[in-house]
Amino acid sequence: MSTTLVTGSHGWVGTHLRRLVAANGERVVGLGRRPRQPGPGETYHQLDLHDPAAVRARLQAVRPDVVFHLAATLPQRGASGADVVADAVHTTYNLCQELRRVDTRSGRPARLVLAGSSAQYGAVPPELNPITEQTLPRPVGAYGHAKAAAESLALALGADGRIAVVAARPFN
Template sequence: MTTTLVTGSHGWVGTHLRRLLADRGHRVVGLGRRPWPADHGEQYLKVDLREASQVDAAVRAVRPDVVIHLAAALPQRGSGVEDLVADAVQATHNLCRALRATGTTSGSPARLVLAGSSAQYGAVPPELNPVTEETLPRPVGAYGHAKAAAESLALALGTDGRIAVTAARSFNHVGPGEDTATVTGALAARVAEVLAGRAARLRAADLDAVRDFTDVRDVARAYVELAELGRAGRIYNVCSGSGVSVRELLDTLLDLAGLDWAAVEVVDGGSDVRCQVGTAGRLMAETPWKAEIPLRASLRELLAELTSGFGPTTDEERHGMTA
């Protein structure tokens, strides 16, 4: 049985990933900074990845065959530059060092799937989209730079074969469990506030920005495929390959909620990244993965989750909602 350690195991992506790994027969060990109860059949370790001694002890205790490294601070949650860098670079360094020193029960090098971000690509000119793994990165903030540094560090430490590092660069996620730290989560929460009667209108900005959205469960499945089939030293985009503007995204949410644009107040504000659409051709060529869950279905589930506390949750039951 494959022992798989998931860092950031009880976050949004980690929660979906743990279920999928268990379904595929992995022995799952979760790891994070906060205390969490272990689910049935799982083990959980409370570890600060920025503390090398804690990481060394955890890796020696688990001796994982696979590590899927999700843990990271996010700028949307107010993390400062030093935390963004420490959580990306220092934590990844500690984890790689521990894996290199410990080895696995099977004797094969531990496989590390490093969850990176499309923020590493940053402000790619619109005419250079869709973005491939060979596209020159142009990160515009501390998070993108820190994730790029962590990726380079991990790939460097894997060059001698003592660990097998596969890097994923994931584009925007969407779906159940999403919080308001993301553009989709924030817009869906504001739509839910209007539906609940707690707000008369919702504010939205940067409507012309274009992004590539993939359901969080498809993203989790990509990480499992990479853990099993990804090539060491290789970088893979995880994305749908479809560009959707924030305007289209909000239009779909309004349609699902039975609202119209009269409920929207457009305000100033915008991102330095105007268009970011990827291609997952490499991932699809080298593994069985493809994005399967349509964006509308992801948004429908997210909105139903957010509105379940004050009314019906299905499209048929909720006034004005359509499938």
Template sequence: MRSPAPVHGAENHWRGRRVLVTGAGGFIGAHLVRRLGGCGARVHAVGRRVRESTDGETWHVADVADEGAVRKLVDSVRPEVVFHLASEVAGARDPKLVLPMLHSNLTGVVNLLTAVTGAPGTRVVLAGSLEEPRPEEGDRAPSSPYAVSKWAADGYARMFHHLWGVQVSNLRIGMVYGPGHQDTRKLVPYVALSLLRGQEPELGSGTRELDWVYVDDVVDAFLAAGQTPDAAGRAFDIGTGTGTSIRDTVELLSEIVGGRTRPRYGALTDRALDSARIADPAPAAEILGWRPTVGLEEGLRRTVEWFTREGR
């Protein structure tokens, strides 16, 4: 998959820099590693299994929930910037997910921030989520074990910054989609593949509004946060600022794919505590100089073209 052109100034900024990317084998992580490699960074990619280097990156196998493994990794790489994307991602309202989310998501963040504390100049950018309750929402309860793990991680990040000067920022990312996303538990891959195969996707009511953001735009946001000194100690919404209902998104996918297969709305029960999650992109525009550039229809077309080309 060909990488888009680097954001303005990114190639010069990242050339030769030591960068650590956790969760590098995931959807966003793979795109980020590819882009950093194209910018000339010295990329150290972290995953749970060995992978073949495709863009000149060095691979490390480590579990971020293992404190010793994280400290050893940070000490050996001595990264100038850490992009922390390693995470368990599941929106189910299942009590069995509480401990796995705590262990993988929150413990991993604390291990990483502890390991870089006292390392002068090291910047950390966390992959958060728009599912996190925001301060202006008052007492809104987190909607899932995943959401509360990300919410608590942001709290730890602010503490590490204000108490010990860790240069950390948090990107609260909207609903990411795009080429290369093969997790059929997620809406866009599931619906696109179902329609391409002539199968009826089974959905809930489809009324929930979400902020869809294209993966290349998300990578741009990570690069911007990683090179902006004023990002430290802050959290930024990464999305378009526009809500689109699940039903409208699915109908747009149906139009792009074509064919006679129709989605089955109401086949599934809507999840508890679901609400519209729309970004406020103004702080990211003001401080990071970041704005999304790919509209939903264009992004979905690129995604369907990728699935078609890959023969999924």
């Protein structure tokens, strides 16, 4: 049985993802800022992803094969641009650095699935639609730039193969 860790596990996407992963027979471990109740057959840990020592300890204890990094601060909830950037970039850095040190249960490098955002593309002119994976990012605002920076950082830290990074830019 593989182990899947989900940051931001009790947000809208995380809630659905946890159920899907558990239904596939995988062990699910959720992480988040606030106290939460785990779903059936899951575990949950309150954790500050800004704390590298806490991230290291939790990852060493869980030894995940796959990590879905969904945790984020949204500007729509009144967060400052600085908070949005810190949450996207600093937490992704801590998570990647510590994942590079983890011996997974499978023995392969941990796979990090990084949730980006359509905001990374910014305002795409109509003549360049539809947006594809070949569309160049033109982020606007702190959130789009922060998500782009976090993705670039994760890909850079995964370039040596010590973690396998999959970057996604989901749209509503």
